[in-house]
Amino acid sequence: MTKLRLLRALLAAALAAALFVTAGCGSATSSSRDGTIRIVATTGMVADLALRVGGGRVSVRALMGPGIDPHLYKASEGDLRRLEGADVILYNGFHLEAKMADVLEEIGESGRVTRAVAESIPRDRLIAVSESQVDPHVWFDVELWSFALRAVRDTLATVDPTHAAFYRANAAAYAKELAALDAWVTAQASRVPRARRVLVTAHDAFGYFGRAYGFEVRGLQGISTVSEAGARDVAELADVIVERRIPVIFVESSVSPRTIQAVQAAVRAQGFDVEIGEPLFSDAMGDAGTPEGTYPGMVRHNVRAIVSGLLGEAA
Numbered sequence: 001m002t003k004l005r006l007l008r009a010l011l012a013a014a015l016a017a018a019l020f021v022t023a024g025c026g027s028a029t030s031s032s033r034d035g036t037i038r039i040v041a042t043t044g045m046v047a048d049l050a051l052r053v054g055g056g057r058v059s060v061r062a063l064m065g066p067g068i069d070p071h072l073y074k075a076s077e078g079d080l081r082r083l084e085g086a087d088v089i090l091y092n093g094f095h096l097e098a099k100m101a102d103v104l105e106e107i108g109e110s111g112r113v114t115r116a117v118a119e120s121i122p123r124d125r126l127i128a129v130s131e132s133q134v135d136p137h138v139w140f141d142v143e144l145w146s147f148a149l150r151a152v153r154d155t156l157a158t159v160d161p162t163h164a165a166f167y168r169a170n171a172a173a174y175a176k177e178l179a180a181l182d183a184w185v186t187a188q189a190s191r192v193p194r195a196r197r198v199l200v201t202a203h204d205a206f207g208y209f210g211r212a213y214g215f216e217v218r219g220l221q222g223i224s225t226v227s228e229a230g231a232r233d234v235a236e237l238a239d240v241i242v243e244r245r246i247p248v249i250f251v252e253s254s255v256s257p258r259t260i261q262a263v264q265a266a267v268r269a270q271g272f273d274v275e276i277g278e279p280l281f282s283d284a285m286g287d288a289g290t291p292e293g294t295y296p297g298m299v300r301h302n303v304r305a306i307v308s309g310l311l312g313e314a315a
């Protein structure tokens with residue numbers, strides 16, 4: 001594993017540099033020159049929490065940008081350098097960042113502050129998909145995501161206790177916003193009659209969303225995109241759509257639209273017309289500077305797309 005070897009070398013170099021700094025100017029703190037705490041987050045959703053809690057006291061870098069699939073993402077050499085230079089590393093956990101597991105474990109063992117924010121959620125609120133695997137897509141239950149918010153708040157308050165009150169105030173304000181967002185999602189969902197609340201997507205990212213807001217969820221691929229959907233999966237899903245007269249199915253910004261397009265073709269071959277709705281932001285947010293480039297914006301976009309699609313309204 002060359003990456004791990006490189007990481008080890010980088011960590012050794014960092015340790016040496018830290019010792020040098022300690023000896024040279026008597027300070028062992030590792031925050032950046034302008035005094036901000038350097039945070040590296042994996043997904044945009046985790047970075048969003050860090051930005052909202054940390055405000056102007058932090059600089060936040062998300063490794064996985066718009067359209068990036070966290071299940072398949074591998075750390076680049078540049079990422080390893082960024083991780084090595086960070087004061088705090090925040091990631092989702094529950095194996096969402098499956099291909100970064102070794103790197104995250106190793107950097108955690110190096111003594112750097114790392115936190116899997118989703119893993120702060122109480123066990124009994126999680127969806128288990130097997131004995132050893134938990135569905136990692138916790139962010140689409142907005143209320144559940146506030147546990148991750150509190151994990152970020154507590155991490156920053158521990159790393160920088162001088163400004164703990166600042167982080168607590170920011171987290172409290174964001175928690176209020178998320179509570180309002182959660183109520184809005186519930187109200188929007190209730191516009192769709194129960195029997196029509198079926199959400200068909202490219203992969204199973206919406207299990208928590210379905211549980212929280214009363215949707216039946218069917219993903220073509222499982223909770224990870226690592227295993228690809230086969231022809232049989234496509235045919236079976238097409239049968240369900242035809243049988244239940246499901247009017248709309250969804251592609252996701254971080255997953256190839258190919259398989260959902262195949263489902264649409266298979267449905268149309270049976271004489272039923274299913275639409276492909278507006279692309280959903282499942283495992284990655286939208287572009288920076290757009291509403292969908294924030295967590296509340298991505299949730300609102302998805303809910304509008306799902307509700308208007310199922311009701312047959314123009315989005």
Ligand SMILES: [Zn+2]
Pocket residue numbers: 071137203204205223224225283
């Ligand atoms: Zn996913």
